[in-house]
Amino acid sequence: MKLSVLLVSLAAVFLVLLFMQFTQVKNTEIEEKQFKNFSSQDDFREYASKSGHYLAYIPFSLVGDTPIFAVLPSIAPAPSATGSEEKSLDIGRFSQTNVQVQGIDEPDIVKTDGKNIYISRTGIYTYGIKIPPYPYLRKTTVVKAFPPEELKKIGELNASGGILIHGDKILILGGNVIRAFSIGDLRERYRIELNGTVVTARLYDGRVFLILSQRSEICPIIPMNVNGMGYIVDCSRIYHPIKPVPIEVIYTVVKLDPVSGRVEDSISFVGNYASVVYMSRNAIYVAYPLPVDYVGIMLNFSSENRDLFPSWFIQRLQKLQNYELSEKAKHAEILALFERLTLGMSTEERILFQNEFRNRLERYFEMHARDIERTAIWKISLEMKIVANGEFPGRLLNQFSMDEYGGYLRVATTVGSTNAVYVLDSRLKIVGSLEGFGKMERIYAVRFIAERGYVVTFRETDPFFVIDLSNPESPRMSGELKIPGFSSYLHPLGEKLILGIGKEGSSVKLSLFDVSDPKNPVEVDRYILNEFWSEVISNHRAFLVDEKHGVFFIPASHGYIFSYRDGLKLIKVTETGFRAVYIEDYFYVIGSRIVVFDEKSWEKVAELEL
Template identity: 50%
Template sequence: MKKIVLILSLIAVMVAAGCTGTENQVKPTPTPTPSATPYPEKTPEVVGENVSGLGNLARFKSEDELKEYLALKEVYYGYPMFGVAVQKGVPMPMEMPAGTPTPMPVPTATPVPTPMIEERAAERYSETNVQVKGIDEPDIVKTDGKNIYYSIGMARIYMPQIIMPEYYGKILSVIAFPPDNMSVSFEIPKDGNLLLHKDRLIVLRYNEISGYDKENGKNVWRIDVDGSIVTARLYGDYIFVITRNYLDYYDPCPVEPVRVNGEALEIRCTDIYFPRGISSEVLYTVMKVNPENGEIEKTFSFMGSYGSTVYMSENALYIAYSKRMGEDEIYFKFLQENRDLLPDDVLSRIEKVMSYDIGNQAKFIEIQSAISKYLLTLDKEERLKFENDFWNRMQDFRKEHKREIQRTYIVKVGLNLESLADGEIPGRLLNQFSMDEYGGYLRVATTLGDENDLYVLDEKLRVAGKIAGFGEDERIYAVRFIGDRGYIVTFRETDPFFVIDLSDPRKPEIKGELKIPGFSSYLHPVSGHLILGVGREGSYVKLSLFDVSDAKNPKEISKYTLKESWSEVLYNHHAFLMDSKHGVFFLPAGNHGYVFSYGDGLKLVKAIDVPAVRAIYIDDYLYVLGDSIAVYDENTWERVAEFRFG
C-alpha cells in the first residue's frame, strides 16, 4: 500500500511541477479514442451583463452574482483556505522596483533653516528614465532643475514582521542648483517612490499616496489604499494609479478600495467587470487622480489574477496578468486524451465523478482514489510501467498544450477610464517592456517554457500577426520596441539578439539574429542605429553596443565588462541615465557609479567611488546620489562639490 501511495505522490508531483524533464522528445502519435467523450463539467458560470465592444469582459448584474462568482472561483489567497474567505484590508506588497519604501504613518515635514542663496535658473535638467517619453513613472529621485527630491535610507522589510522597525528612511528636499552651496530645505521622515507635478511632490507607498507642497513639504492630501498600489503613471495633469485588493465573500459590496482624506470611495458591484471563464482572485481599480488636491475624478474596476504587468501609452493603459490553467484542470484534460492508460471500469468511475456538481479539488481527490484502487490490482512491474508511461505522456501533453496552459490576459483601458477592449494570448510577459503600442497596434512578446512568441494585436486586442516559437530552448531576458522594429534578447548559454521587422503588423518577421556570449536584460536606444544592452557575461556586468543599421546583420560593435557582479539597471530601468548632449550615460554597479561615452565605441569616462544609487543632471553638472551627493562638471569630469546628509 505504501508503494501505491508513493506512486500516486510521484504522479501528483509530476502534475504540479510541470514535468520538468527533457522537453526535446519526439511527440508520440496520440492514441485514437473515437468513442471518448469529454468529461461533463457541471459547475455553472456567472454570465454577467454584456458590454458593447468587449470580448470576454462582462459586468456583474448584482451583488449576488458577484458572490456567486467568488464562490465558484474559490477566491481566497489564490487557493482554498479551508473554506475561510480572506477579509477586506489584507495588505499586499507594492509592485515597484527594488528599493521600494515600506509602510509607516504619515508624518509632517520638518523645515530646515537654509541660508540665502542667489538663485539662477537651470537651462536643462534630466527626467527619470521611463519607457514612454512624456509619461512619468514613480522613482526615488526627482528634480525640477533647482531642487532634488530624494527618498533616502530605505531598508527592505519582508512581511510579516512581529515588531516593525521604528525607522524606515526619509525624503529630503535639497536645494541643489547651483551646486556650490547645497542645503536641505525640508525633510519628510518617511520614504516612498516619488512623482513631481508643478507645485506638488507626490509620495507613493505600498498602501498610501500623499501629496505635498514641494516648496515647504506641507502635507496637502492623502489617499489610503485598502490593499496595495500596483504602480502609477503621471501623464498630463493626472496621476493614473492602479490598486489591487481582495474581496470579502461575505460582504463584498460596496467595495471601498481607497479613502481620500479619510472619506471612503465606494464602488458598486454593478460597476465591476470580470473575465468570463477565468479564475480571478483580486480586484484591480484604476484611478484618475488630480495631483493638486488628491481628488479621484474617475475609476474603473475589474477582477483579475494576482500577478500583473502595466504598460501605458499616450492613448491607453494596458493591464496584463497571467492566466494559468489549474493543475486539476490539466490533470482532467490529460486523462481525457490518454484514456488508454486506464481500464474501462476506472474510466467509468472518473466520468461519474466528473459529472458531480462539486469543486475541482474534490473531483481531483476522488479521481486519485479511483486510480489508487486500480494500482492495487497491478503487480510491481505493471505499476512501474504505468508510472513511466504516465511520466512521458504528461511531458508530451504539457509541451503540446503549453499555449493553452500558460496565457496572458490583457485589459485595455482608455484615458477617460472606459474599457476599450480585452483579449488573451499564449505565454507570459517578462515586464512592462514586453508591451508597446505603435500605429494603433499593440506588440507583445511572451515566453512559453523553452520558446518564445511575438504577437501584434489590433485595437480590439485581436491577433493581427504573430511569430511563434523563436529562440528555442531560450527564454526572453530583454525586450525593446522602437518604431516599426522590435529587439528581443533570449538566453540560455549564448545571447541571441533578434531584430524584428514590424512595419507590416500582419506579417511580423525576424530580419536578423546575433549570437554572443552572455545576455542583456535592459536595452536602451542611444541613437537611430545604436542599441545599448546592459546585462551580464559570466559573473560580471557587461555592456554591449549593437549596430542595427542593417536589420539583417546586427553587430556588436563594442563591449565593456565591468569588474562588478551586479547593477540595479539589470532589473530597474530607472537607475539608468543618459545625457545625449555630452554623449554619455551613467549606471550604478556594485558600490560605485560609472559614466561611459558611446560615440566612438564604449569608453569609460569616469569611475565614481561613491555607493551610487541614482544620477541626475542639471545644466552641465552630474549629481550622483547615494549616501551623499557628489557633483561632477560634465565638461572636465572633475568633482566640484559634495553634500553629505546629516
C-alpha cells in the same frame, strides 16, 4: 515507496507542469465580449465560490521520499523612450526618470525638478541605539541642487516610497499610503490611505493613474480613503471575465488629480497577482495568465494516451468536467483519482507508470503549448472604460513585453519551450504573429522601437533577435546574433545603437549593438564590470542617459559613468551610487553622498554627505 508519497509525486508532476504553464484555453477563438460587471453582492459571492483560488504552494517530490514545496513564480509591460526625458523650464534642461514611454512618468525613489533633488530612503536606524528593536526609518531628503556651489540639504519629509512630481506638488507612494506635499513649504497637503497596495502608477497629461490591488471577499469595496473619506466602489462597478478565473485580488484603476487629490474616475476588476501593466498615451493595458482547466487538460491527455489509463479513469474525468465545483475541489478530485489509479500497482508498475506519465505529459505540453498557455488582456481607456479584451498564447516577461504603435499592440511572449511576437489590433484580436524562435530558451529582455522589435532569449548563449514589424499582419525575423551571457534590459542610444545590460557568468555585462543593418546586428563593443549585480537588470528606472554628452549611468556597489559615442569607455566611478540625475551640464551621482561632476571637463565640483 509509500502510497502517499507516490501520490504526491505523480500528482505533482502533473500539477507542477500545469502551473508552469499558468493557463488554460480550449478554444483559440476569442468571444466578442468576455467581461461583465457584477449585479449584486450575491453575484460576487457566487462567482468567487465557483472560480476558487490559486494554490500558493504545490507539493511535489522529485527524489526519494522527501516532499518539497515549490513556490509559484510571478509573471511578474510610438517609439519607446530613447533616454531620460528632459524638460525645459526657466532653469534649463534637467533629467527625468528613465521610463518606457516618453512623456508618461513613472514613480521612482529619486527625482529632480531642475532646482532640487528629492531622495526617498528606507532602512533600519541603529546609530546610538544599543538595544533592539530598532526604529524603521522612512524619509525623503530634499536637497537644493542647482547651482552646484549651493548644494545643501533644505528639508526632510516624513515619508518614503516612489516619487512623482507635478507642478508644486510632490507625491510619495508608500506601501499603503500616498502623501502629497507642497514643494514650496514642504507641508503635507493631502493623504490617501489604501486598503491594499499600489501595484504601479503613471503621471500623464496632468493626471495620476494609480493601479491598486486589494483582497476582498465582499463588495462594495473601499480601495482608498482620501483625507479620511472612504471612496466606495459598488458591486456594479467591478468587472470580471465571463469565463471564471480565480479571484486573488481586486484591481482598481484610479484617475487622480495630483493637485487636489480628488478622484475623478475609476474602474475595478478581478484578477490575480501575476498581472503585467503597460500604459501608452491612449490606454492602460492589464494582462494576466489565464487559469488552468485541470480536468479538461487531464481528460484530453488521458484520451490521447488510453494505453496508460483505464476506461473508468477517463469516464470519471468526463463526469468531473461537468460538475460545478471550485478549482480547489477539482484538484482534490484529481488527487483522489491518482490515488485510486495507483492503489493496486506493484512497485515496478508504479515506477513504469510514473516515468511514462511524466515524459508523455511533457510532450503533450510541447504539442499543445499555444492552446494551454495563454494570457488574457484588458484595454482600459484613459476615461476609465473597458474598451476591448482578448487573449494571446504564452506569458509576458514584464511591461516592456507590450508596446502600442500605429494603432496596434505588439506583445512578446514565451510559449512553452519557444517564443513568439503577436500583433493585436485595436480590438485586441491577433492579426499577425511570428512564432517558434529561440527554441529551448525563454525571453530575458524586450524592446519595441517604432517598426522594430528587439528580443533577447537565453539558456546558454544570448541570442539577440531583430524583428521587422513594418507589416503588422506579417512580422518577420530580420536578423540574429548569438553571444555569451544575456541582456535583461535593452536601451536605444540614438537610431543605430542598442545598449544591453545583463550578465555573463557571475559579472555584470554591457553590450553595445549596432542595428543599422537589421539583417546583420553586430556587437560592436562589450564591457565586463567587476560587479555581481546592477539594479538596472531588474529595474529600468535606475538607468540614466544624457544624450547631449553621450554618457550613461549604471548603479552597482559603486556608481559607474560610461561614454558610448566611440565605444564603451568608463570615465568616472563613485564610491557609492544608486541613482543619477543631470541639471544643465552637471551630473549628480546619488549614494551615501551626492557627488557632482562638470560634464564638460568631468571634474568633481561639489559633494554633500546625506
